[in-house]
Amino acid sequence: MSITGLPFDDIRELVRRMPGPDMAAVRAKREREATLTKPAGSLGRLEELSEWLAAWQGRAPAVRRPLVAVFAGNHGVARHGVSAFPAEVTAQMAANFAAGGAAINQICATFDLGLKIYDLALELPTGDISEEAAMDERTCAATMAFGMEVLAGEPDLLCIGEMGIGNTTVAAAVLAALFGGEPALWVGPGTGQDAAGVARKAAVVEKALAFHAGHLADPLEVLRRVGGRELAAMAGAILAARTQRVPVIVDGFVATAAAAVLYAMDPAALDHCVFGHVSAEPGHMRALERMDKVPLLALGMRLGEGTGAALAAGIVKAAAACHGGMATFEQAAVTNRAEGSHH
Numbered sequence: 001m002s003i004t005g006l007p008f009d010d011i012r013e014l015v016r017r018m019p020g021p022d023m024a025a026v027r028a029k030r031e032r033e034a035t036l037t038k039p040a041g042s043l044g045r046l047e048e049l050s051e052w053l054a055a056w057q058g059r060a061p062a063v064r065r066p067l068v069a070v071f072a073g074n075h076g077v078a079r080h081g082v083s084a085f086p087a088e089v090t091a092q093m094a095a096n097f098a099a100g101g102a103a104i105n106q107i108c109a110t111f112d113l114g115l116k117i118y119d120l121a122l123e124l125p126t127g128d129i130s131e132e133a134a135m136d137e138r139t140c141a142a143t144m145a146f147g148m149e150v151l152a153g154e155p156d157l158l159c160i161g162e163m164g165i166g167n168t169t170v171a172a173a174v175l176a177a178l179f180g181g182e183p184a185l186w187v188g189p190g191t192g193q194d195a196a197g198v199a200r201k202a203a204v205v206e207k208a209l210a211f212h213a214g215h216l217a218d219p220l221e222v223l224r225r226v227g228g229r230e231l232a233a234m235a236g237a238i239l240a241a242r243t244q245r246v247p248v249i250v251d252g253f254v255a256t257a258a259a260a261v262l263y264a265m266d267p268a269a270l271d272h273c274v275f276g277h278v279s280a281e282p283g284h285m286r287a288l289e290r291m292d293k294v295p296l297l298a299l300g301m302r303l304g305e306g307t308g309a310a311l312a313a314g315i316v317k318a319a320a321a322c323h324g325g326m327a328t329f330e331q332a333a334v335t336n337r338a339e340g341s342h343h
């Protein structure tokens with residue numbers, strides 16, 4: 001992917017060059033919105049969502065090719081018993097996604113969303129972050145580049161999700177490194193750890209941050225040292241979506257940690273993203289608040305695999321359909337509210 005400089009330089013260049021919102025598309029959207037058969041503003045956040053689609057699609061908002069991308073990876077840190085489940089569940093669930101048996105399959109079917117699963121070298125867990133880097137720079141950058149490939153099918157809305165036993169521990173390490181604070185602020189039950197398990201996760205994160213101390217000022221170094229393959233691929237996919245003007249819906253705690261790497265590089269880097277839900281993992285709301293992001297849904301979910309983002313995509317599809325398909329006051333011969341103040 002790189003012919004000059006270090007692999008991370010190419011990523012930094014993409015962040016520097018990322019496009020802004022299309023204000024002409026936003027103006028056109030607002031003009032049409034005002035003509036639709038409803039009191040102004042009455043669709044609340046749906047009107048914000050259709051405006052967000054217009055801004056980042058750069059055209060009249062429409063969702064015709066929505067895609068849910070789920071990235072799966074394995075983690076050396078899983079050897080410390082940080083998950084309630086064994087590492088082999090990552091590959092087993094990847095097979096379940098392929099067979100159509102997982103929750104994400106049903107949600108995608110419900111809202112007519114495309115689904116692609118990306119296995120990221122599941123037989124090669126990343127390094128144990130408590131005593132080594134998860135990845136070398138080349139692997140991290142190449143995995144980000146691999147994540148960018150999700151744009152190849154030209155989706156017009158991209159939902160970002162993941163699967164990886166142990167990844168709430170690495171996500172907590174990433175967030176602690178990016179945003180600071182005690183590890184205990186960022187760890188949680190994950191797949192179902194009890195208090196002792198959560199304490200073990202905090203100790204592992206603490207050890208990782210101590211091991212990598214002095215090397216965590218650069219967000220890409222945070223990703224490579226204490227992140228994981230699926231986090232790198234998600235960060236790459238989110239960045240490539242920005243470059244190619246595709247709005248993104250981010251899933252739960254782990255996907256948010258990947259997005260936060262880009263936020264730490266430039267707080268505007270997630271302007272094309274909506275956060276689909278806030279998961280039950282306690283660090284998720286904390287991370288969203290750090291980035292001033294308001295999640296769409298709060299359903300007490302903590303599954304991952306893109307489920308919260310896919311549910312939110314159903315709402316985003318409805319927002320686009322209302323904007324694109326509703327009749328105007330003139331078309332429907334509905335009397336608009338009286339203008340002026342003489343009543």
Ligand SMILES: O=C(O)c1ccc[n+]([C@@H]2O[C@H](COP(=O)([O-])O)[C@@H](O)[C@H]2O)c1
Nearest residue numbers: 083164166167168190191252253279304
């Ligand atoms: O994204 C979330 O909010 C979330 C919260 C709890 C668990 N998960 C999922 O559970 C797995 C990680 O949990 P753990 O306990 O193995 O670290 C991984 O496959 C995630 O998709 C995901």
Ligand SMILES: Cc1cc2nc[nH]c2cc1C
Nearest residue numbers: 085093163191303304305
């Ligand atoms: C069964 C199972 C399903 C999942 N889907 C996403 N993460 C998961 C973790 C487990 C353990």
